[in-house]
């Protein structure tokens with residue numbers, strides 16, 4: 479199956495969770511909004527000064543000399559009404575007194591005891607932030623499906639919103655399969671390797687609003703696999719497994735999925751990641767990622783994460799893609815669409831440049847760890863010459879600390 483068909487199938491089949499829950503603002507970062515939010519208060523709540531200086535009374539002219547009749551601080555309004563010939567010392571954020579023509583920065587007045595001399599004639603309203611000029615009371619602030627980040631938290635706090643309604647966190651069962659796998663930190667016996675995929679996938683998911691149950695390492699035993707997957711399907715929205723989806727004698731994952739559930743697709747024309755299996759086990763979506771770690775990461779990033787975002791109520795989003803000029807040839811055989819690990823840079827004049835990173839084996843994590851983008855090389859194409867434009871998917875920070 480072509481990757482585009484797989485995306486279309488995921489977009490069609492994976493629906494947002496229906497359950498929602500209230501969430502305190504301080505705990506809402508990264509959560510997905512399930513109900514619209516309206517401002518409970520206008521922002522700012524009152525007209526206030528944008529500068530430290532003087533609130534000037536009405537009918538003022540340049541070089542006027544004004545009497546300072548009071549002081550307004552943030553949190554401590556001056557309660558009077560300014561008359562012609564009067565001024566009030568005012569600080570940034572303090573409510574502007576009734577009768578104020580404008581606020582003049584203190585840098586533009588000469589102070590003489592309790593009197594001030596203006597350098598110029600201020601325009602009406604100068605240095606005054608009107609009530610509600612940012613947000614009106616009752617104004618729609620955020621819509622369902624939006625992910626709450628620092629900007630949204632700030633906006634909601636300013637508008638007096640303390641609680642929001644969010645989708646509940648998707649529950650994910652995470653497991654690795656393979657008789658050869660051991661936990662990092664343990665000694666390795668003959669033919670054994672460290673379980674890489676669980677750690678890698680855990681990291682990929684850890685900033686997302688999900689609940690992860692770690693089912694550990696399962697042996698290549700179809701009975702144990704069937705029992706564990708059935709158990710995982712009962713309490714989870716998504717099962718994320720790796721290994722055993724190809725055609726080897728001990729590759730049981732796909733057959734077990736076929737027997738217990740339903741296969742949406744198996745095998746995509748992509749490299750790495752060809753034997754990715756997707757389906758459903760009872761109420762749980764199932765992603766059977768290929769065992770090779772780079773294949774597991776590529777397929778998790780390209781297919782599992784968009785499906786998870788849709789499940790979490792965020793709608794359908796695929797990774798943003800750009801066009802960059804190849805600084806060297808990309809080697810490729812015609813056939814599957816390659817997602818090669820590459821290095822994205824900017825030229826001195828700001829154009830995007832993409833360079834091959836090194837060997838592209840689907841077991842070679844050392845190359846992945848020096849990359850900051852996938853170079854997407856179309857299936858039908860052979861090697862890409864230097865100077866050609868290449869589609870690139872920059873890695874998000876959840877994938878690498880290497881910034882562009």
Ligand SMILES: Nc1nc2c(c(=O)[nH]1)N[C@H]1C(S)=C(S)[C@@H](COP(=O)(O)OP(=O)(O)OC[C@H]3O[C@@H](n4cnc5c(N)ncnc54)[C@H](O)[C@@H]3O)O[C@H]1N2
Pocket residue numbers: 654655656658659671672673674675676720721722723724725726729750751752753767768769770771773840
């Ligand atoms: N005859 C064919 N053989 C293979 C094909 C094919 O089309 N025909 N496809 C190859 C491709 S492409 C991939 S990708 C792999 C996928 O294999 P599986 O998903 O069945 O995974 P395993 O066989 O269990 O393991 C493959 C490889 O990855 C290592 N592995 C597995 N799990 C982990 C883990 N958690 N951490 C680190 N490494 C892991 C495992 O030891 C193997 O070396 O199949 C090809 N074969």
Ligand code: MOO
Pocket residue numbers: 748749750751752753768770772773840
């Ligand atoms: O498709 Mo596999 O992931 O190349 O090794």
Ligand SMILES: [Mg+2]
Pocket residue numbers: 721722723724725726728729769
């Ligand atoms: Mg295999």
